[in-house]
Amino acid sequence: MAPGAMRTTARTPARTDTSAHAAALADVQPLSYWLDDPARPAAEPALTGDERCDLLVVGGGYSGLWSALIAKERDPGRDIVLIEGREAGWAASGRNGGFCAASLTHGFSNGLARWPGELHTLEELGARNLDAIEAAVARYSIDCDFERAGEIDVATEPYQLDELAELRDEAERLGFTGLELLDQDAVRAEVDSPTFVGGLLDRDGVAMLHPARLVWGLKRACLDLGVRIYENTRGLELARSGPGMAVRTPYGRVLARQVALGTNVFPSLVKRVRPYTVPVYDYALMTEQLTPEQLASIGWQNRQGLGDTANQFHYFRITPDRRILWGGYDAVYPYGGRLSAEHDHRPETYLKLASHFFRCFPQLEGVRFSHAWGGAIDTCTRFSAFFGTAYDGRVGYAAGYTGLGVGATRFGADVMLDLLSGERTERTALEMVRSKPLPFPPEPAAWAGIGLTKWSLARADERGGRRNLWLRTMDRFGLGFDS
Known part of the structure; x- marks a missing residue:
């Protein structure tokens, strides 16, 4: 849901005005700002009875919707059904920060550490993937505020700026020239916070968007191309059925030649995949609409996203209607990896986030928050997606995006479809695609x-x-x- 789940910002002061910060949460609505939208479409009917199709897609977030859409684009005659346990985009795809990054490897550093020999290819594929997302948004007239606004990794301590300079130098040594190091004056000219000491700007590798409207636009595009979508229809069990597969649902089942699993944080229908991911809960606040004067006080004129560069980190961005989303920092793992709606809201984290927000932007003291929400991210031990097939190639899966799935899920959909086709492609030849992360140990370890x-x-x-x-x-x- 967030653009990452495991990085900490600069230390908070020993004393904070918690009463004032709590007051800023007095009117907060406990739901995702993105989903609190009059443009939210009605759910499609649930599946009642049995269905047959060529391809069944399980999951109605980005991963599943891109899989269905690209499959239709590759073969318009392919008969496709998509089932979603709730409503399309209700989980991470409708609760994230709206950072759509080109990176497929959860950042340049992670890619360099894990796949140095194919990083050039991964970066090129990532850039092409982001271009393809932009093209699809235009082609299907998806109104999701898509903008190649870029992102700044912000240093709040001098050692972090040194690390950013080393990263820029390493990228340039390998032929990547799209990163610009900003000193304190330069970064504060972009967004003015007394906590910023510098930053690293990626002008073209990240787009900002309205995440829920991207989901709804993809859903509409799939329907228009003939994909049959059933919402409030959970996939309960996966089993062989003759030459294909069968997925049981609450009121029926779907018989399909092939299945693409886009369930991500939810327990995979392929049980052996489950140890490779754990859920981590991430939380975010959205401010009320800022006045022009409040916006001028922090000098935020563009729409780039920002994130600080320590370990557990904050990500933040501005919306077209002058609100600031502020999220991250706490990454909460529930014992046993149990998913529960009770974890979706965490007042102690909301108060912590509010305190950190006003430390970053003391100019905005008195601003209130309109929305607060949380949700689960599927993380794996290598922080970027892994892929595979099961049931003799009849079932494909992709999971483990670790908060950077807004863009990378489209690439994951392509990979799943490549694997299901059984053809060797540039994507399936990647070590990243052929290898798996280490699984997590059982509890209590x-x-x-x-x-x-x-x-x-x-x-x-x-x-x-x-x-x-x-x-x-x-x-x-x-x-x-x-x-």
């Missing part, structure tokens, strides 16, 4: 390991980025939570 990692990351931020023995060991095994 997962709970203890994730908790120790979060504590260690916070300690690293307090100690100028110095990583303790636990984090260095994680790095050695390719599990470094640093992207």
Whole structure:
């Protein structure tokens, strides 16, 4: 849901005016700002009875909708059914920050650490994927405020600026010239916060958009092309059925030659995939509409996204109607990986986020928040998606986007369809596609390991980025939570 789930911002002061910050939450609505929209379409009817199709897509978020849409574009005659357990976009696809990044690897650093030999290809494929998203938005007239506004990784401590300079230099050494290092004056000329000491600007590699309207536009495009969509229809069980597959639903079943699973954070219908992901809950606030004077006080003239560059981090962006979304920092793992609506709201995190917001923008003291919400991200140990097939190639899956799925899910849909076709393509030849992350251990080891990692990351931020023995060991095994 967020553009990442595991990075911490600059230290908060020892004393904060918690009563004033709590007052800023007095009128907050506990739901996603993006989903609180009069343009929200009515749900399609649930499936009652049995269906047959060539391709069944399970999941009505970005992953599933892109899979259905691209499959129709590849073969207009293909008979496609999509089922969604609730309404399209109700989960992470309608609750994220709206950062649509070209990166397929959860950032340049993570890609360089894991797939240095194919990073050029991955970066090129990522750029082409973002271009394809922009083209689809235009082709299907999707009104989602899509804008190639870029993103600034903001340093709030001097050592972070040094790290950003090293990243820029490494990118340029490898032939990537699209990153611009900003000193304190330059970054504060873009967005003025007393906490900023510099930044790294990616002008073209990130688009900002309205995430829920992208979902609804993709849903409409699929319907217009003949995809049959059933909402409030959970996929309960997957099994072989003759030469194809059968998925049981509450009121019937779907028989399909092939199945594409876009369920991401929800337990996979292919049970052996489940240990590769865990849910992490992320939270966000949206301010009320700022006045022109309030906006001028922080000098935010463009629509680029921002994120600070420590371990557990904040991401923030401005909307076309002059609101600021402020999210991140707390990444909450529920014991046992249990998904529950009770985790969708966390008042103690909302208060923490409000406090951090006013530390970043003291000029905006007195501003109130209109919406507060949370939701689960599917994360894996390599922080970027993994892919595969099951049931002798009849079922394809992609999962593990770790908060950067707004753009990468379209690439994942292409990969799933390539794998289901059985053809070797530029995408399926990638080591990233052929390999898997390490699975998470069973409980209580997962709970203890994730908790120790979060504590260690916070300690690293307090100690100028110095990583303790636990984090260095994680790095050695390719599990470094640093992207």
